[in-house]
Amino acid sequence: MTNVVVVGSQWGDEGKGKIVDWLSERADIVVRYQGGHNAGHTLVIDGTSYKLSLLPSGVVRPGKMAVIGNGVVVDPHALIAEIEKLAGQGVTITPDNLRVADNATLILSLHRELDAMREDAASNSGTKIGTTRRGIGPAYEDKVGRRAIRVMDLADLDSLPGKVDRILTHHNALRRGLGVAEVSHQTIMDELTSVAERVLPFRDTVWLFLDKERRRGARILFEGAQGSLLDIDHGTYPFVTSSNTVAGQAAAGSGMGPGALGYILGITKAYTTRVGEGPFPTELKDEIGEFLGQKGHEFGVVTGRKRRCGWFDAALVRQSVATNGITGIALTKLDVLDGLEELKICIGYMLDGEQIDHLPASQGAQARVEPIYITLEGWKESTVGARSWADLPAQAIKYVRQVEELIGAPVALLSTSPERDDTILVTDPFED
Numbered sequence: 499m500t501n502v503v504v505v506g507s508q509w510g511d512e513g514k515g516k517i518v519d520w521l522s523e524r525a526d527i528v529v530r531y532q533g534g535h536n537a538g539h540t541l542v543i544d545g546t547s548y549k550l551s552l553l554p555s556g557v558v559r560p561g562k563m564a565v566i567g568n569g570v571v572v573d574p575h576a577l578i579a580e581i582e583k584l585a586g587q588g589v590t591i592t593p594d595n596l597r598v599a600d601n602a603t604l605i606l607s608l609h610r611e612l613d614a615m616r617e618d619a620a621s622n623s624g625t626k627i628g629t630t631r632r633g634i635g636p637a638y639e640d641k642v643g644r645r646a647i648r649v650m651d652l653a654d655l656d657s658l659p660g661k662v663d664r665i666l667t668h669h670n671a672l673r674r675g676l677g678v679a680e681v682s683h684q685t686i687m688d689e690l691t692s693v694a695e696r697v698l699p700f701r702d703t704v705w706l707f708l709d710k711e712r713r714r715g716a717r718i719l720f721e722g723a724q725g726s727l728l729d730i731d732h733g734t735y736p737f738v739t740s741s742n743t744v745a746g747q748a749a750a751g752s753g754m755g756p757g758a759l760g761y762i763l764g765i766t767k768a769y770t771t772r773v774g775e776g777p778f779p780t781e782l783k784d785e786i787g788e789f790l791g792q793k794g795h796e797f798g799v800v801t802g803r804k805r806r807c808g809w810f811d812a813a814l815v816r817q818s819v820a821t822n823g824i825t826g827i828a829l830t831k832l833d834v835l836d837g838l839e840e841l842k843i844c845i846g847y848m849l850d851g852e853q854i855d856h857l858p859a860s861q862g863a864q865a866r867v868e869p870i871y872i873t874l875e876g877w878k879e880s881t882v883g884a885r886s887w888a889d890l891p892a893q894a895i896k897y898v899r900q901v902e903e904l905i906g907a908p909v910a911l912l913s914t915s916p917e918r919d920d921t922i923l924v925t926d927p928f929e930d
């Protein structure tokens with residue numbers, strides 16, 4: 499028995515929600531360790547669809563503990579709204595099933611405003627990132643700038659005014675530069691005091707809680723958000739999110755030692771998608787890209803934006819296998835490829851006349867690479883709802899085997915529809 503870390507091995511939206519939900523039935527605790535309410539996870543349980551952005555997916559299952567670790571940036575308004583929305587769907591959230599790290603950073607309205615103002619300004623100069631405008635980047639900036647307001651600060655009304663002054667000195671200078679009105683001390687104090695009562699009951703010393711639970715033998719599932727290619731260090735910088743999304747962050751972002759992480763499951767879509775700006779070597783701006791987007795319902799859960807679609811890029815996923823230490827993958831949305839005459843997989847790139855096997859780090863080079871493809875025969879039969887290898891057409895199995903070989907990691911799970919039971923289990927990550 500081991501703990502499991504779930505990470506996205508592409509640019510996010512790989513279908514982590516369903517797999518995390520599937521695994522959370524076997525887990526005692528589900529932990530988020532990075533990102534914030536920029537994530538969008540859809541769970542379909544007994545025909546009911548739950549859309550989560552900030553809360554760990556395990557929260558909708560009775561008897562599971564959901565934990566928001568210190569590496570997450572927490573928008574208290576989003577937290578309260580999500581708790582209320584779930585209450586409307588019959589899911590009760592109390593400190594008995596949710597804990598929030600007392601050392602997690604808070605996202606304030608001024609972060610959200612700054613994110614949007616910067617994106618608007620960048621739209622005119624062509625340097626937009628295409629963020630979710632949730633204030634994620636500005637909140638992480640304040641965290642590493644050592645001026646953030648954290649969950650525990652809501653309980654210390656004596657020291658809070660000094661902290662508010664400190665964060666405002668920075669933000670009001672920025673706002674003056676951007677030509678927008680300054681924020682008053684009272685506005686931030688009012689914002690914080692209005693949420694304190696709702697947030698504080700959930701606060702906990704999460705590293706200590708997890709350490710105790712690990713010692714008593716609890717099974718812990720770490721739920722990553724976004725994808726490895728959006729990682730602040732390993733992604734397609736600057737078109738990335740503002741946190742480390744690779745598996746190592748599960749340790750730092752929760753306070754659990756890396757030795758206890760266990761099985762690293764990389765969620766991998768059978769083709770590639772990306773939302774927002776940035777390089778995408780295998781992007782298809784033709785009718786096949788349109789086909790994948792329509793059939794795969796490729797619209798963002800958080801922002802509703804249309805996702806860009808393209809062929810499977812094995813070179814990129816091979817990189818994610820290395821940077822995350824992926825033990826095995828969960829391959830999702832294979833059925834979206836049903837009916838295509840032929841399929842292409844990118845195995846490397848041409849850069850300035852040279853053949854290379856990985857995406858270079860430089861932004862200029864990333865924009866110039868040309869994918870090198872191999873072509874495979876498609877299949878006509880439907881793979882929707884397949885629950886065993888015997889249900890899959892031979893060409894689909896060939897495609898899966900080719901993916902495994904090219905990325906250097908085995909398929910542990912194969913998901914064949916949004917329904918949780920439509921999953922082929924090869925290896926149970928908790929038992930590996």
Ligand code: IMP
Nearest residue numbers: 510536537538628629630738739773774
């Ligand atoms: P931010 O995380 O809002 O700062 O956005 C930075 C980049 O990450 C943008 O390209 C977003 O579209 C992308 N991004 C953030 N969260 C997700 C996600 O959950 N899925 C896919 N892309 C995301």
